[in-house]
Amino acid sequence: MEASRLRLEIGGLVQGVGFRPFVYRLARELGLAGWVCNSAAGASLELEGSDAALEGFLLRLPREKPPHAEIAHLEVRKIPARGEGAFEIRPSLAGEKTAAILPDLAVCGSCLSELFDPADRRYRYPFLNCTRCGPRFSILEALPYDRANTTMSGFAMCEACRAEYEDPRDRRFHAQPIACPQCGPRLEYWDAEGRAPAALEEALPCAVRAVREGKILALKGLGGFHLIADARNDAALARLRRRKAREEKPFALMFPSLAALREAAEVSELEARWLQSAEAPIVLLRRRAAAGLSTAVAPGNPYLGAMLPYTPLHHLLMADWGFPVVATSGNRAEEPICTRESEAWERLGGIADAFLVHDRPIARPVDDSILRVMAGREMMLRRSRGFAPLPVAVPISRPVLALGAHLKDTVALGVSNRVYVSQHLGDLQTPQAMAAFAEAAERLQACYETRPESVACDLHPDYASTHFAESLGRPLRRVQHHHAHVVACMAEQGLEGRVLGVAWDGLGYGPDGTLWGGEFLLATRAAFERAGYFLPFPLPGGERALREPRRVALGMLHEALGPAGLSDFKGPLRAAFSPAEWRLLREMLEKGLQCPRSSGVGRLFDAVAALIGLRRVQKFEGQAAMELEFLCEE
Numbered sequence: 001m002e003a004s005r006l007r008l009e010i011g012g013l014v015q016g017v018g019f020r021p022f023v024y025r026l027a028r029e030l031g032l033a034g035w036v037c038n039s040a041a042g043a044s045l046e047l048e049g050s051d052a053a054l055e056g057f058l059l060r061l062p063r064e065k066p067p068h069a070e071i072a073h074l075e076v077r078k079i080p081a082r083g084e085g086a087f088e089i090r091p092s093l094a095g096e097k098t099a100a101i102l103p104d105l106a107v108c109g110s111c112l113s114e115l116f117d118p119a120d121r122r123y124r125y126p127f128l129n130c131t132r133c134g135p136r137f138s139i140l141e142a143l144p145y146d147r148a149n150t151t152m153s154g155f156a157m158c159e160a161c162r163a164e165y166e167d168p169r170d171r172r173f174h175a176q177p178i179a180c181p182q183c184g185p186r187l188e189y190w191d192a193e194g195r196a197p198a199a200l201e202e203a204l205p206c207a208v209r210a211v212r213e214g215k216i217l218a219l220k221g222l223g224g225f226h227l228i229a230d231a232r233n234d235a236a237l238a239r240l241r242r243r244k245a246r247e248e249k250p251f252a253l254m255f256p257s258l259a260a261l262r263e264a265a266e267v268s269e270l271e272a273r274w275l276q277s278a279e280a281p282i283v284l285l286r287r288r289a290a291a292g293l294s295t296a297v298a299p300g301n302p303y304l305g306a307m308l309p310y311t312p313l314h315h316l317l318m319a320d321w322g323f324p325v326v327a328t329s330g331n332r333a334e335e336p337i338c339t340r341e342s343e344a345w346e347r348l349g350g351i352a353d354a355f356l357v358h359d360r361p362i363a364r365p366v367d368d369s370i371l372r373v374m375a376g377r378e379m380m381l382r383r384s385r386g387f388a389p390l391p392v393a394v395p396i397s398r399p400v401l402a403l404g405a406h407l408k409d410t411v412a413l414g415v416s417n418r419v420y421v422s423q424h425l426g427d428l429q430t431p432q433a434m435a436a437f438a439e440a441a442e443r444l445q446a447c448y449e450t451r452p453e454s455v456a457c458d459l460h461p462d463y464a465s466t467h468f469a470e471s472l473g474r475p476l477r478r479v480q481h482h483h484a485h486v487v488a489c490m491a492e493q494g495l496e497g498r499v500l501g502v503a504w505d506g507l508g509y510g511p512d513g514t515l516w517g518g519e520f521l522l523a524t525r526a527a528f529e530r531a532g533y534f535l536p537f538p539l540p541g542g543e544r545a546l547r548e549p550r551r552v553a554l555g556m557l558h559e560a561l562g563p564a565g566l567s568d569f570k571g572p573l574r575a576a577f578s579p580a581e582w583r584l585l586r587e588m589l590e591k592g593l594q595c596p597r598s599s600g601v602g603r604l605f606d607a608v609a610a611l612i613g614l615r616r617v618q619k620f621e622g623q624a625a626m627e628l629e630f631l632c633e634e
């Protein structure tokens with residue numbers, strides 16, 4: 001029988017997901033010869049055999065591919081047969097780097113069974129993983145995704161791991177972060193003085209004991225440090241809030257199991273699916289009255305931000321604790337999450353009473369993602385671990401680096417009709433945040449070995465991200481803030497042409513030099529018209545008004561009633577100010593001093609919250625609007 005040979009080029013999410021072993025097994029099963037390897041774009045393979053077997057392969061490839069693999073692009077060419085008899089997995093090919101990088105994946109069921117199986121050689125080993133789970137983006141230094149390009153490169157595999165790694169029938173075949181107690185990363189425990197216990201295996205029990213005793217533990221996790229404390233312990237949480245300078249902003253929680261979480265909060269089917277997914281985000285859930293949690297977890301908030309353990313280390317700790325813990329980012333307020341032991345010691349030393357660390361380096365900080373289910377659909381509030389840096393498909397003619405705006409920043413790289421969106425980088429308010437931002441931009445370009453000719457930044461002339469963009473010395477494209485939001489929605493939803501975009505945002509610089517906020521834009525990808533907007537009103541004190549809804553309310557009243565009307569105003573808002581403050585702010589408003597005008601929709605919520613006496617000064621961004629929402633739901 002005549003043999004045919006095909007060459008397949010596959011683009012998409014096919015590296016680090018067990019794709020090559022899957023191809024190997026399928027080809028062998030069908031009696032096909034040839035090879036498969038990782039390429040810079042994804043995977044390349046050649047197959048040789050009967051037409052029926054080749055056809056069977058092409059049919060089964062998309063249907064039976066590993067769960068996390070995604071084939072975005074498949075090109076099949078017929079090439080001359082070579083008469084090969086075997087199928088093999090070959091080393092990676094070089095070339096233009098466009099392969100998607102996989103996000104970090106929560107530990108899978110098979111690994112979890114091993115973790116708690118006393119007969120397994122990885123019994124209670126906190127760093128086990130396989131081709132279906134484990135760290136990816138947080139350990140990746142460069143493409144292609146091979147061990148030498150990850151932070152696992154410093155760990156030499158032992159013989160047993162090597163055998164699994166090289167056996168195509170093993171589920172750890174080419175699992176790049178493969179490790180075991182003999183050859184992999186190890187835990188270390190330090191107390192507040194930096195002393196470690198004598199024996200390494202004491203590290204985990206020490207950490208378990210510390211949190212039980214009400215101490216605050218700095219835990220090195222997947223994408224950075226968490227600060228951990230017993231969620232039932234008022235004193236521990238009060239201490240954590242004081243030391244972290246975080247007065248009332250809710251803390252995220254980690255629960256030992258879905259069953260335990262269900263006792264504390266209402267969990268729908270869809271929410272349960274997300275909680276148990278490989279992305280394992282924090283999900284906002286409606287809390288139950290008698291949840292047994294300290295009120296300091298989320299003061300005055302009917303919701304809980306909760307997640308389930310997603311690394312083997314979390315599973316070990318949570319199983320030993322058996323109670324929910326606060327698991328908040330390891331940082332001081334407004335700084336980026338901490339990733340290195342030495343850095344943690346310096347930055348978290350004043351907050352944590354104890355440290356549980358390990359020696360697998362984190363290549364980049366990746367915060368927990370946050371998601372909320374509304375009207376039966378998930379809504380992403382923070383897209384980071386588990387999702388970043390998955391791309392969005394957008395037709396792009398030339399590579400471009402986009403740097404975001406100022407708050408809740410991410411950077412993105414557009415290359416080969418894909419936009420790779422970075423992890424959440426936070427607010428660019430501190431030198432640490434700026435350093436993390438610059439590094440993320442640099443690393444994203446380095447990963448894809450591309451230096452885009454053009455750079456996109458916000459139209460605002462004074463944002464730190466704008467200054468950074470200007471410092472790159474490449475052609476700049478300044479994008480209006482709300483237009484960027486609308487176009488991002490269009491890209492996400494695959495919309496073309498002209499749309500009516502509604503962007504209700506805080507503040508964004510308008511082309512007329514004023515601050516825009518609640519905008520209705522008639523927009524295409526390239527241009528927009530301002531079709532409508534909320535009436536702007538003055539914010540006495542600018543930035544300070546963002547923290548003080550009472551000032552926002554005063555600005556709105558001034559606009560609505562005029563100076564004379566405000567003199568006669570007898571409403572309860574007056575009691576929110578001292579007579580001196582009232583005089584001073586009214587003077588500022590009348591003279592237009594330090595009173596930038598805003599049409600931000602968020603400010604309307606602030607104003608109403610202050611007018612009805614709900615919240616006059618807020619402890620964190622969005623508090624007044626959230627409380628108004630809770631009140632409406634009651």
Ligand SMILES: [Zn+2]
Nearest residue numbers: 108111130133
């Ligand atoms: Zn696994």
Ligand SMILES: [Zn+2]
Nearest residue numbers: 158161180183
């Ligand atoms: Zn090993």
